[in-house]
Amino acid sequence: MTLKERWAAGEAVTGIWGSIGDPVVLEIEARAGYDYVTVDLQHGFNTWASLPGTLRVLRGTGAAVLVRVQSCDPVQITRALDLGADGVVVPMIESADEARAAVAAVRYPTTVPGAVGGTRSYGPVWADHDTLAGTGPLGDDKVCVLQIETARALAAIDEIVAVPGVDVAYVGPYDLALSSGLGGRTYRDSPEIAAMVQRVLDAAAAAGVVGGMHCDGPPMAGEWHRRGAGMLTVALDTTVVREAHQALAAAARQAVTG
Numbered sequence: 634m635t636l637k638e639r640w641a642a643g644e645a646v647t648g649i650w651g652s653i654g655d656p657v658v659l660e661i662e663a664r665a666g667y668d669y670v671t672v673d674l675q676h677g678f679n680t681w682a683s684l685p686g687t688l689r690v691l692r693g694t695g696a697a698v699l700v701r702v703q704s705c706d707p708v709q710i711t712r713a714l715d716l717g718a719d720g721v722v723v724p725m726i727e728s729a730d731e732a733r734a735a736v737a738a739v740r741y742p743t744t745v746p747g748a749v750g751g752t753r754s755y756g757p758v759w760a761d762h763d764t765l766a767g768t769g770p771l772g773d774d775k776v777c778v779l780q781i782e783t784a785r786a787l788a789a790i791d792e793i794v795a796v797p798g799v800d801v802a803y804v805g806p807y808d809l810a811l812s813s814g815l816g817g818r819t820y821r822d823s824p825e826i827a828a829m830v831q832r833v834l835d836a837a838a839a840a841g842v843v844g845g846m847h848c849d850g851p852p853m854a855g856e857w858h859r860r861g862a863g864m865l866t867v868a869l870d871t872t873v874v875r876e877a878h879q880a881l882a883a884a885a886r887q888a889v890t891g
Contacts, residue, residue: 636669636697636719636776636864637800640843645863647854648696650847652871654678656690662870663694671699671866674709675724681712688717699776705731707738714739720776722803727785729792736798739777776800778845778864781833782808790833794840801864802837803845804830834861 636646648669651659654677663670672679672687679687684700691698700713701722710721723735777798781790782805794802810818810826820827834844838861845864848854849872854865 635774637774639668640800640863645858645865646697647865647867648699649873650677650866650869651679652677652869653874654680654683656683656687658870658874659687660690660694663691663696663698667696667867669697669699669719669864671701671722672718673701674713675701675703677701684713685716692717697776699778705735707734710735710738714775719774720778720800722778722780724780724805725782725786726779726793727783728789729796732779732793732796732799735779736777736796739775740773740798778803780805783812784809785812787813787829787832790836791840794837794842799840799842801843801845802833803847803864804833804862805847806830807847830857831860837861 634642639646646668648667648671649662649665650671650673651662652673653659659670659672670691672684672691674681674684688698688700697719698717699720699722700718701724702709702713703724705723705726710723713721721735721739726732726735778801779793779799780803781787781793786793787809790802793799806820806826809829810816810823813825813829815823815826818826820830830846834846834857837844843863844861845866846854846857846862847866848857849868851867854862854867858865
């Protein structure tokens with residue numbers, strides 16, 4: 634099932650954030666059993682030059698492939714989707730106008746009321762392989778994830794999630810805390826941060842939008858799933874590799890030193 638089909642069935646999905654930028658590593662992650670892999674172009678080592686090859690490698694792995702673009706730029710959004718991404722993650726959304734711009738770039742033609750035409754043109758690399766159905770692979774089957782990571786976004790959250798075509802309101806809890814003057818703290822030690830995250834999830838649920846959460850591991854993902862999140866990233870791949878090698882190196886040292 635697609636991500637949207639699973640959400641429609643009331644299921645939550647979990648995924649990994651792909652920052653390393655190597656197609657071999659990303660393929661291993663995509664085949665590991667995650668529901669989705671996010672290829673990070675904003676802060677990771679992935680590049681626009683490497684993205685076409687990466688998406689070809691990940692196609693058919695069984696995991697949905699999302700691309701985090703660098704900004705709410707229709708050129709970047711349409712390019713990522715034309716190259717074969719199943720959806721996009723758009724950072725730093727702070728208003729309903731920005732949400733509408735992101736949705737208009739994802740949908741073909743746009744389904745946003747009041748918009749004329751769409752900012753996305755028809756020209757996907759995979760057009761010869763995919764079959765249009767209704768609005769087709771350029772329409773409702775593409776996932777539009779908007780990142781909520783600033784105090785301004787929080788203040789406008791009801792208007793943002795009310796925009797037709799938004800699929801996920803995805804919380805970046807650490808950036809949200811920093812933007813709100815609570816940098817260095819987490820929901821675990823700050824009731825204010827926990828309340829801000831819950832505010833986003835509640836607004837999303839009220840609007841029929843999935844709430845998403847960037848987590849630091851399965852325990853955090855489980856906790857926020859119980860609080861209403863339906864899209865949960867469980868780790869950065871850089872963190873997974875670092876922690877795995879640290880544990881292995883320590884075990885190896887212990888094995889040879891007693």
